[in-house]
Amino acid sequence: MKDVTADEERILRVWTPVILRTILVGAIAILLLGLLSMAWQSPGYYVARFHRLQNTGHLQNRESLALLVSSSLKGEPRPIMTLGLMLLTLVPLARVAFCFLLFLKERDGIYVAFTAYVLIGLVVGVILGRVG
C-alpha cells in the first residue's frame, strides 16, 4: 500500500486548492465583469447574437489570443468573457501540471510519463481544434 509523502501532502492539500481556487475565482470574476458590461453597454448586441445563433445554428468565435487580449484591454465585453472562459479551462490543466511537478520531484518515472501523456493530450486537443 502506498503512503502519501509529506511533499504530496503539502502540495495536494495546501497549495493546489489555494491556487486552483484563485484561478477559479479570477475566471468567474472576469466572466461576471464581461457579462455585466455587455448587459450594461450593449444589450442589443447580446440579443442580436443570441437570435442569430438560434437562426443560423452557429457563431464562429475563432480569434487569436493577441486579438482577444487587445480587444479586452479596450473594454470590449465579448473578448473579456472569452478570456474568462479560457482561464476557467486552465483550472484542470493547472491541476495536471501540479501533479506532473509533484511526480517529477518524487522522481516517479512512471507517473511523470502518465501526467506528461495527459498534458500532451491537452495540447493535441488545441492543435486538433485549430486544424479541425
Place this chain on the structure above:
Amino acid sequence: MFIMLGLLALAAGSGFIGALSGLGGGVFIVPALLIFAHIPMGTAVGASMISVVATSAGASVAFVRDGWTNLRVAMVLECATVTGAVTGAYLAGIVPTWVLELLFALMMLQSAYFTVTKVGDSIMPHSDALAERLKLGGRIPAESGQQEIDYGVVNVPGGAVLMVVAGLMSGLLGIGSGALKVMAMDYVMHLPLKVSSATSNFMIGVTAGAGALVFLARGDVATVIAAPVALGVTAGALAGSRLLPHVNVQSLRTMFVAILLLIAVEMGWRALSGF
C-alpha cells in the same frame, strides 16, 4: 437582458438538480438549452463542457483536501479519458446531430440505471499485480471514530477501457460522464464508493477541460451562451451542494430517474425525427 437572465436561471436550475442528484449539471443543461432556449446541439455541448469544468473545479478541491481522491488512480485513468475526450470533441464537429442526440438518450438511460442500482462498497483488501506495480492502492481516511482502512485496486485495463468510452461521451456530448466513471471504478476496479466519487470528480474537470480546449480552439464556444451557462451552473451547483446534507436524497431518487427517462425519451425522439 431577459434572455441573459433566463439563461442564468436555466443554468442555475440545471446545476442545482445536477448537484442534488450527483450526476452533475451537464446532464441537465444540454437538454434544457435544446428544449427551452432552442439552442443548436453543438453550441449547447460547448457551453455545457465549460460549465462542467467550472463545477468540477469547485467540488474536487474539497475532496482532494480531505484525502478521498486517489491521485494515482486518477492519473492512470486520465490517460484514457483525455484520449477519449479529445477524440470525442474532434468528432463532435463531424458527427450528425441525430447521432449525438441518440447517444445522449443512451447516456441518460445509463445514468438512470446508475441512480437506481447505486449500492454499497465491495472493497478489495489487496491489489492485483499491475495495480501493485503502479502503487494504486490507498487508504480510506478515518471518519467519526472509525479506523483508517487500506484498500486494493484490481482490473486496471478493464477500467481504462470504460474510461475511454466515458471520455468519448464527454467530448461528444459535453457531459462529465461521472456516472460511467464511478461505475467503472466501483464495479470493475473495486475502489470504495466514496473514493470512486471523489476521484471521478477530480477527473471530470480534466476530461471536460480536454474537450473544452478542442471546442475553444475550433471557435465552437458561443460566448454569449457559455458565459451565463458557466456562471449559472456553478451557482446552482454550489447551492445544491450546500443543501445536500439537509435533504433526504433517497426520497428524491424517483424524481431524478423520472427526469432522466423523460430526457432520454425527448432526445431519442429528436434523434429519430432528425434521422
